[in-house]
Structure formats: C-alpha cells, structure tokens
Amino acid sequence: MKRIALLGMPNTGKSTFFNRLTGASARIGNWPGITVDLLSARILLGADMVEVVDLPGFYDLHGFSEDEQVVRQFLQNNPIDLLCLIINATQIDQQLPLALQLRRLGLPTVAILNMADEAEQMGIRFDAAVLTAGLDSPVCFVSAKYGHGFSEARETLRQVLERNPPTNAAIQHTEFAADEALLAEAEKLVARSVSMPRVLEHGLTERIDRIVLHPILGIPLFFLALFFLFQAVYTLGGPLQDGMTWLLTTVHDQVLAHLQPILPGWLYGLLVEGVYDGLGTVASFVPIIVLFFLGMALIEDSGYLSRIAFLMDALMAKLGLDGRGFVMLMMGFGCNVPALLGTRVMRSRSLRLLTMLIIPFSLCSARLQVFVFLTTALFSSTQAPVVLFALYVVSFLTAFGTALLFKNRLPSREPLLIELPPYRLPTFKQVILRGWHEVHHFLSRASRFIIMGVVAIWLLTHLPPGVAVGGPQSLAGIFGSWLEPLLRPIGIDQQMAVVLLFGFVAKEIVLGAMAVIYGLEGDALSHLMAQRMDWVQAFSFMLFILIYTPCLSTVATLRSESKSLVFTGVSIVWSLGLAWVISFAFYQSARLLGY
Numbered sequence: 359m360k361r362i363a364l365l366g367m368p369n370t371g372k373s374t375f376f377n378r379l380t381g382a383s384a385r386i387g388n389w390p391g392i393t394v395d396l397l398s399a400r401i402l403l404g405a406d407m408v409e410v411v412d413l414p415g416f417y418d419l420h421g422f423s424e425d426e427q428v429v430r431q432f433l434q435n436n437p438i439d440l441l442c443l444i445i446n447a448t449q450i451d452q453q454l455p456l457a458l459q460l461r462r463l464g465l466p467t468v469a470i471l472n473m474a475d476e477a478e479q480m481g482i483r484f485d486a487a488v489l490t491a492g493l494d495s496p497v498c499f500v501s502a503k504y505g506h507g508f509s510e511a512r513e514t515l516r517q518v519l520e521r522n523p524p525t526n527a528a529i530q531h532t533e534f535a536a537d538e539a540l541l542a543e544a545e546k547l548v549a550r551s552v553s554m555p556r557v558l559e560h561g562l563t564e565r566i567d568r569i570v571l572h573p574i575l576g577i578p579l580f581f582l583a584l585f586f587l588f589q590a591v592y593t594l595g596g597p598l599q600d601g602m603t604w605l606l607t608t609v610h611d612q613v614l615a616h617l618q619p620i621l622p623g624w625l626y627g628l629l630v631e632g633v634y635d636g637l638g639t640v641a642s643f644v645p646i647i648v649l650f651f652l653g654m655a656l657i658e659d660s661g662y663l664s665r666i667a668f669l670m671d672a673l674m675a676k677l678g679l680d681g682r683g684f685v686m687l688m689m690g691f692g693c694n695v696p697a698l699l700g701t702r703v704m705r706s707r708s709l710r711l712l713t714m715l716i717i718p719f720s721l722c723s724a725r726l727q728v729f730v731f732l733t734t735a736l737f738s739s740t741q742a743p744v745v746l747f748a749l750y751v752v753s754f755l756t757a758f759g760t761a762l763l764f765k766n767r768l769p770s771r772e773p774l775l776i777e778l779p780p781y782r783l784p785t786f787k788q789v790i791l792r793g794w795h796e797v798h799h800f801l802s803r804a805s806r807f808i809i810m811g812v813v814a815i816w817l818l819t820h821l822p823p824g825v826a827v828g829g830p831q832s833l834a835g836i837f838g839s840w841l842e843p844l845l846r847p848i849g850i851d852q853q854m855a856v857v858l859l860f861g862f863v864a865k866e867i868v869l870g871a872m873a874v875i876y877g878l879e880g881d882a883l884s885h886l887m888a889q890r891m892d893w894v895q896a897f898s899f900m901l902f903i904l905i906y907t908p909c910l911s912t913v914a915t916l917r918s919e920s921k922s923l924v925f926t927g928v929s930i931v932w933s934l935g936l937a938w939v940i941s942f943a944f945y946q947s948a949r950l951l952g953y
Contacts, residue, residue, distance in 0.1 A: 359400075360524055361409045361437065362515065365429065365460065366444035367453055368415030369664075369779050371472040373397075375444055375502040376412040377791065379512065396432065404516040410442075414702070419459055425702050433463070440519055441467040447477035447484075447499065448780075450552055454544040457493055466522045467495040468514055474499040475506060476780070481555040488551035503785060563780040567665065576669045584750065587653045588743040591646055596739065598645035603880050606638040610879075628816055633809060635879035637870065646730050651723070652789055654691060659784035663688060668778060677758055678765025680772070683713040687757055690720025694912040698919055709770035711920060715929055716757035718908040718916075721750055724865035729900055731869055735884035736896045745897070749904055756905055756936065815860060815867075815874045827877070834875065848902060848941040849895040858902065864909045894953050898945040906937035 366372040380399035397412040413432060414425035421427075441460055445453045450471065457469060471477075471484070489497045496514050500507035570576055614630050621629070657663060666688070667681035674683050682704065689697035697717045704710040721729075729749055733742040818834040825831040830839065830852075837859060838852035845855050857871045873879045878886055891899070907930050908916075917926045 359409055360406050360439040360519055361411060362440045362442050362519075363432070363438045364410060364412045364442050364444065366415060367417055367446070367456060370415070370444045370446040370453070371502045372415060372444040373412060374788070375470065375472060375500070376410065378502055378505060378508055380410050396428070403512070404520060406519060408439075408519065418456065421705075428702075437524075438465060439522065439524055440515065441465050442470060442515060443467060443495075444470050444472050444502075447471040447474045448480060448482065450477075450482075450484075451544075451548045451554075454493075454547055455541055458540050458544055458547075461494055466518050467493070468511075468518055469493050469495050469497045470511055471497060471499045472502050475501040475504065483553040485551040485553075489547070492547040492551060503782070503788070566781055567778070570662070570665055571669055576665075577673075580666055580669070581751075583657070585743070585747050587650070587657075588746050588750075591649045591653065592739065592743050592746075595646035595649045598649075599734075602641060602645055606641060607880055610634065610638070624820070627820070628813065631816070631874070631877060633813065635870075635873045635877075637809070638873075638879050646727075650726065651692065654688075655789045656784060658688075659782070659788055661779045661781045664778050674761075677761035678712055678768065678770065679709065679716075679761050683709075683716065683761075686713055686717055687720050687754070690717050690722055691726075692723055694718050694720055694722050694908060695915045698912070698915045701919070704772065706770040706772040708768040709772050711922075711925060712761055712764060712768040712770070714916060714920060715764060715768075715925075715932075716760050718912055718929065718933055719753055719757040719760065719905060721753040721904060722865065724868075724909065725903055728865065728868045728903055731884070732887065732896050732900055735887045736891065736893055749900060752901065752940075753904060756940070760932070760936070815856070815871045818856070819875055844938075847946070848938065849898040849945045850902065851890075854899060858906070861903060862907050862909070864911070865903065868903065892953075894945060894948040898941045898948075901944060902937045902941045904937075905933055905940060907934045 364372055364376055376397065376399075380401050396414075398409055400407055400409050402408070411432070413429050416426040416429050418426065419430060419433075441463070443457055443460060445457060460467060469489070477484075484497075484499070486497050486499070496518060498507060498511040498514050500511050502508070570579060572579075610630070614634060617630065618626050663685060667685045669681075670684040671681035674680050677683075686697045686700050689700055694717055697720060698714055701710045701713045701717075704713065729746055733745045737745050815834065818837070819827055819832050821833050822831075829835050834856045835852065838855045841855035841859065842850075842852045845851075845858070850858065853875050856875060857868055860871045861868045872887070873883055876883060876886055887896075907913075913926060913930065916929055917923065920926060
C-alpha cells in the first residue's frame with residue numbers, strides 16, 4: 359500500500375484538508391499546535407489504496423519540540439511514497455523555507471497552497487509556473503474550508519503517485535539542518551513568483567482585535583463570552599433535555615417494564631435498574647453537552663482562542679507558564695487527555711510538566727454532565743448558569759494557584775511563539791464535525807465506563823445476598839462507612855462517598871452510580887437529590903468532583919507523557935488534598951454563616 363505524508367506548519371489548514379481528502383473527522387482548530395498525534399486514513403486514489411498520514415504541525419525539521427521530533431522520526435522510520443505539503447497561501451513568504459528544506463529529502467512532493475481565496479482577497483498573486491520550477495514539485499491552489507480547487511489537487515496527487523514507483527525504504531542519513539543559503543533562496547523565489555501589496559489589510563480582523571485584545575477589557579470580555587455561552591446552552595438545551603427525558607421514560611414504562619414478569623429479578627434489576635437507568639441518566643444531558651461543544655467549536659475555529667492565548671500570556675508568565683498553557687486548559691474542557699497530549703508542542707520539559715500539572719483541573723465534559731444535573735436539580739433556571747460559571751472560575755483559579763505554587767520547582771524561560779490568524783467564520787460543516795468529534799469521544803468513553811461502572815455499583819449495592827439494597831451491610835455501605843468520617847466535614851454522606859469512589863475510575867460513572875445507588879433515574883433522581891441535599895452540600899460536592907483526583911485515563915496519560923511515576927503521584931495527591939481543603943473551607947464557612 360502506498361503512503362502519503364501530510365505535512366505543514368501549524369495553522370495552515372492541514373487537518374481540514376485531511377478531513378476533506380479522507381472523509382475522516384480529525385480535530386480542526388484555528389490555532390497552532392492542535393494536531394499532536396499521528397492521524398491516518400485509507401482512501402482509494404485512482405487504482406491504488408493509499409494510506410494518508412496527518413503528521414503534527416511543525417516549523418522546522420531541525421527543531422527540538424516533541425512534535426518536530428515525531429515528524430523527523432516518522433520520516434526516518436517509515437517508507438513514504440509522496441509528501442503533501444500544505445502551505446498557508448497568505449503567509450507563503452514565511453513558509454517557503456520549510457518547503458525548500460523538504461525538497462532536500464528527494465521524495466516526490468505536491469505543494470498545496472491552502473486559503474488561496476483569502477490570499478486573493480488580500481491582493482496576493484502567484485506565478486504558478488515559477489513556483490513549480492523553484493520547488494521542483496506541482497503546485498495546487500485550494501480552499502480546503504470550502505472545497506475550492508480540491509478536485510484538481512486530488513487528481514494531482516493521483517498522477518504523481520502513479521508516475522513514481524512505490525518506496526520500500528524510509529529516508530536514511532538525511533541532514534535536517536537549515537542554513538542561510540536556504541533562507542536566501544526562499545526570498546528570491548518569493549520575489550520571482552509572488553506579488554504582494556505593500557500593506558496587507560485585514561480590515562475586520564484588525565478592528566475586532568482593537569477590542570478583544572484590549573489590555574484592560576480583553577480578559578473580562580472573554581469571561582463574559584463564556585458566561586453568555588452558558589446562558590445560551592441552558593436556554594436552548596432545556597426543552598431538548600425535557601424531550602430526551604420524556605423519550606427515555608416512555609421507553610422504560612412502555613417497553614422495559616413488560617420485561618419484569620419475564621426476567622429473573624436479579625437480571626431485570628441489573629439490566630434495567632442498573633445499566634438502562636445509569637445510561638439513561640447520562641443520556642438525558644447529552645443535548646446540553648452537544649450545545650456546549652458547538653459553542654466551543656465556534657470559539658476555537660474562529661481564531662479567537664489564539665487571541666486568548668496571546669492575551670493571557672502576560673498573566674501566565676507570572677505563574678511560570680505561557681499563553682499555550684491557557685489554551686491547553688481550554689482544550690481540557692472537552693477532555694483532559696488530548697489536552698495533556700497537546701503539551702508536546704512545548705520544548706521545555708519544566709514548562710511542559712507544569713502545564714500537565716494544572717490541566718486536570720480543567721472542567722472536562724464528564725464533570726460537566728454531573729454539574730448540569732445537580733445545578734438543574736437544586737437551582738433555578740436563572741441561578742444554574744451562574745453556578746456553572748462559578749465552577750469554571752474555580753477551575754481556572756485552582757489551576758493558576760497550583761502553577762504559582764510549583765513554578766519555582768519547575769522553572770522555564772521558553773518564550774511564547776504564536777501567530778494570530780485572521781478571524782474566520784467557520785462553516786456549518788466544520789462546526790458540526792468539531793462538535794460531533796467531541797460528543798462522539800465523550801459518548802464512546804461514557805458508554806464503556808458507565809456500563810462497567812453501573813454493573814460494578816449494582817453488584818456492590820446488592821451483595822452479599824440477603825442484605826438491604828445499598829444498606830449499611832452491603833459492600834457499598836461498608837465502603838461508604840470507611841470513607842464517611844473523612845468526607846462528613848465537607849457535607850458528603852455515605853452514599854455519595856461511594857459515588858466519589860467510582861468517580862475516580864471515570865467521572866462519566868458518577869451519574870450512573872447515583873442512579874443505581876438510589877434506584878431512580880431522570881426527574882425522579884433529580885427530585886430525590888433536591889430533597890437529600892441543600893445547595894451548600896451540593897456545591898461542596900461539585901467543588902470536590904471538580905478538583906479531586908482525575909480519572910484513570912488522565913492518570914495513565916500523565917504517567918506516559920511525563921515518564922515519571924513520582925510526578926504522577928504528586929499530581930494525584932495534590933489534587934486530592936486540595937479538593938478536600940477547598941470543599942472544607944466552603945462548607946464550614948457557609949454553615950457558620952447560617953446557610
């Protein structure tokens with residue numbers, strides 16, 4: 359099978375091109391460093407089945423960041439039949455040196471000048487023949503976002519592959535050094551082949567940046583945008599959530615209830631009261647999670663997130679981090695695992711470790727569905743967005759406080775290098791793909807963990823045989839009694855202690871655990887929680903869930919990425935201790951004030 363390696367600098371639209379070429383749903387974002395793992399897909403190109411590999415974005419083959427090392431290692435250790443280089447046409451003067459560096463590898467290459475529509479709007483003109491001769495490769499002009507020129511680019515890839523015999527060996531003994539002669543050659547090639555206006559006018563981008571990058575108003579505007587996002591999610595998601603709850607209840611009452619006389623009691627309890635009720639409780643909040651991710655997709659794909667990284671860099675520098683650390687925190691809103699992988703773009707190990715230490719405090723999607731459930735159950739429709747916003751603020755504050763405390767132990771002087779792309783209105787397809795990617799990731803993880811988790815919880819609440827379900831003599835009751843003395847000072851009772859125990863495995867299990875332990879789901883569970891907990895207990899519980907030990911997937915990623923068992927242990931112990939201290943301070947203070 360032939361192989362195409364897709365290369366390019368960050369923010370060139372490489373993943374967008376990959377998605378359009380392969381039909382895959384690689385993660386897309388209008389800011390640097392988003393592709394950190396090797397994504398691949400197989401496509402039929404002409405008569406050949408071809409593997410397309412999307413490599414991490416990189417600036418130079420002789421760089422020292424982990425993503426640049428991944429590219430080098432891949433090129434040296436894997437046979438490649440064609441290099442497909444994606445170039446941002448609006449920044450061709452900055453990106454041609456990389457193209458000339460790749461030319462030295464001696465592999466068949468096709469240069470794809472993406473965002474050609476934007477370049478045309480900016481008055482940039484190209485001499486394709488001169489570029490083709492200078493790069494010694496065919497040149498195609500496309501807009502991967504809208505599909506302009508894509509058919510011609512695909513046909514060019516097919517023709518070049520057919521003209522060249524398959525490669526059976528990887529690149530060996532290649533010198534990856536850059537030199538001044540290469541830079542000078544790139545300048546001459548740009549002068550011969552590219553016509554640029556004296557001033558590149560971005561117009562709307564510059565006018566928006568005067569507001570959103572304002573040194574005083576910029577950060578408050580960002581948090582205000584987040585707050586309005588939460589308001590919109592609750593306003594639009596409420597009716598959708600009610601509809602999902604009605605559907606699940608109807609299936610339970612009209613279909614599953616008829617199985618009770620047929621199935622043995624233990625099997626009916628396991629399948630319906632355990633698995634279905636646990637999954638149903640989580641599923642009822644999927645509409646709100648979908649809306650949240652669609653809103654985050656708009657923020658990321660528009661180019662706003664790069665501005666936030668730039669704007670937050672001064673503050674993050676005081677914490678021993680840089681603006682990229684804030685971007686990784688934002689990535690953690692979806693899942694902490696890819697955010698941890700995203701730190702590979704950092705060259706300094708100390709900076710990377712410090713960033714990895716704070717990422718588990720990001721309010722991920724698994725925690726989000728727990729908070730949406732409790733805020734909906736215990737707070738009014740006007741209070742719930744405020745409570746959720748407050749939890750996001752606490753998430754940031756705990757991350758910042760942790761960085762401030764550990765920055766002297768993990769010092770770094772690596773500067774922030776980040777480009778600010780022009781604002782782009784994402785296409786409907788991009789937003790849907792981006793949202794679907796996150797939701798699919800959440801649901802695939804949730805379904806696996808919840809099914810295993812609710813089965814385990816059902817067994818703990820029903821064993822040993824003959825004891826009251828979930829009672830003090832059950833295994834769950836015994837575990838809860840062990841943990842209760844530690845958690846009672848923060849307002850968490852025996853049953854909720856068991857919920858937290860399973861939350862360590864995966865936060866997706868938390869709602870399913872509550873459904874199994876109390877034998878209820880949907881609105882019935884919401885009403886019960888409103889009776890069993892007041893708002894102080896609920897908020898203390900949410901604080902603990904937000905901060906305490908990350909899930910096993912995150913812990914495993916911390917261990918593999920840091921390559922340090924000690925660092926992983928410090929992260930777990932610190933987050934667990936911090937969660938208890940903050941929840942204790944809140945709960946006891948609220949009680950002293952009479953709440």
